[in-house]
Amino acid sequence: MSETITIPCPDDWHLHLRDEAMLRAVAPESARHFARAIIMPNLVPPVVTGADARAYRDRILAALPDGRFTPLMTLYLTEDTDADDVAAAHAEGLITAVKLYPAGATTNSASGVRDFDRVRGVLERMADIGLPLCVHGEVTDPDVDIFDREAVFIERILDPIRRATPGLRVVLEHVTTRDGTDYVRSAETGLAATLTAHHLVINRNHIFAGGIRPHYYCLPIAKRETHRRALVEAATSGDARFFLGTDSAPHADAMKESACGCAGCFTAPNAIPLLAELFEREGALDRLEGFVSRHGPAFYGLPVNRETLTLRRGAPFTWPGRIETGDGPVTLFDPGFPLHWHATRNEDSA
Ligand SMILES: NC(=O)N[C@@H](CC(=O)O)C(=O)O
Ligand SMILES: [Zn+2]
Numbered sequence: 271m272s273e274t275i276t277i278p279c280p281d282d283w284h285l286h287l288r289d290e291a292m293l294r295a296v297a298p299e300s301a302r303h304f305a306r307a308i309i310m311p312n313l314v315p316p317v318v319t320g321a322d323a324r325a326y327r328d329r330i331l332a333a334l335p336d337g338r339f340t341p342l343m344t345l346y347l348t349e350d351t352d353a354d355d356v357a358a359a360h361a362e363g364l365i366t367a368v369k370l371y372p373a374g375a376t377t378n379s380a381s382g383v384r385d386f387d388r389v390r391g392v393l394e395r396m397a398d399i400g401l402p403l404c405v406h407g408e409v410t411d412p413d414v415d416i417f418d419r420e421a422v423f424i425e426r427i428l429d430p431i432r433r434a435t436p437g438l439r440v441v442l443e444h445v446t447t448r449d450g451t452d453y454v455r456s457a458e459t460g461l462a463a464t465l466t467a468h469h470l471v472i473n474r475n476h477i478f479a480g481g482i483r484p485h486y487y488c489l490p491i492a493k494r495e496t497h498r499r500a501l502v503e504a505a506t507s508g509d510a511r512f513f514l515g516t517d518s519a520p521h522a523d524a525m526k527e528s529a530c531g532c533a534g535c536f537t538a539p540n541a542i543p544l545l546a547e548l549f550e551r552e553g554a555l556d557r558l559e560g561f562v563s564r565h566g567p568a569f570y571g572l573p574v575n576r577e578t579l580t581l582r583r584g585a586p587f588t589w590p591g592r593i594e595t596g597d598g599p600v601t602l603f604d605p606g607f608p609l610h611w612h613a614t615r616n617e618d619s620a
């Protein structure tokens with residue numbers, strides 16, 4: 271087995287960088303292993319207009335002054351989103367996608383969509399101009415069991431939207447179920463999915479192992495082992511419809527270790543070593559490059575990074591249990607097994 275692998279530098283197709291002190295602490299962690307990332311717009315207040323996206327992009331670039339990381343901006347879709355503003359932001363290359371949060375589905379989603387008919391015009395315009403829609407795919411109906419919300423969303427909301435807007439390109443974000451991977455495979459074109467590192471590792475038992483484990487709580491919530499296996503099969507299959515979106519979602523520990531803890535796992539620092547370990551265990555190391563470096567750019571119509579990243583297998587990789595931020599410590603995702611792959615971005619392009 272080869273102990274060193276060099277691949278085009280990975281990209282992260284779903285990332286939360288937050289803002290201000292948290293942004294300054296977490297952005298360098300992503301830039302260590304990733305050349306580009308799709309930046310989620312769920313700030314408070316959200317990134318809704320082209321002007322918001324420009325200002326946020328500038329704050330991100332100010333936090334990463336060496337120019338080696340490109341933020342790919344998104345707009346937060348609301349019922350009042352202006353299709354012309356979206357089209358103008360796309361035309362000037364300011365945004366790469368629009369993000370749909372069903373109102374109330376997840377962290378900072380209060381401004382999201384309640385009535386999907388009210389965003390029909392924007393979705394049609396996006397289909398016309400080829401701008402992808404990234405979707406948090408969970409229904410918010412409290413009568414639907416939390417473990418069923420993704421499957422029900424696909425049937426009740428996503429499939430009808432895709433049928434009503436045939437040219438719309440959609441990324442079903444952070445897929446957590448076999449229903450999700452099956453649905454993505456059912457479409458020949460125009461549909462893809464991101465998979466996180468943490469959902470490839472934990473199932474729902476991990477959240478309750480010996481007590482409640484707030485650092486394994488994220489949305490969509492981890493599902494049964496059979497679903498985790500479906501995600502691992504999709505990630506390691508070589509199918510270009512599946513690619514990495516870490517959904518690295520830092521919250522200060524005080525916000526997670528609380529009577530009503532926030533959802534999100536912070537995985538930016540160890541997602542790539544973790545995926546190398548996982549793909550190695552699955553006998554699929556040769557497919558890691560497609561999953562982290564090639565399938566995402568292919569879907570978004572962007573070039574693969576010319577810069578490379580080298581993975582070296584060695585002594586177990588150690589990372590701090592938490593990083594310090596201006597908002598307090600943030601605990602890193604612990605996969606619960608040792609990681610042996612050390613990743614380094616190379617200065618030279620391939
Ligand atoms: N994934 C999460 O559990 N949390 C994300 C929001 C999201 O991606 O749904 C966050 O912003 O904290
Ligand atoms: Zn989400």
Ligand SMILES: [Zn+2]
Pocket residue numbers: 284285286310517519
């Ligand atoms: Zn997210």
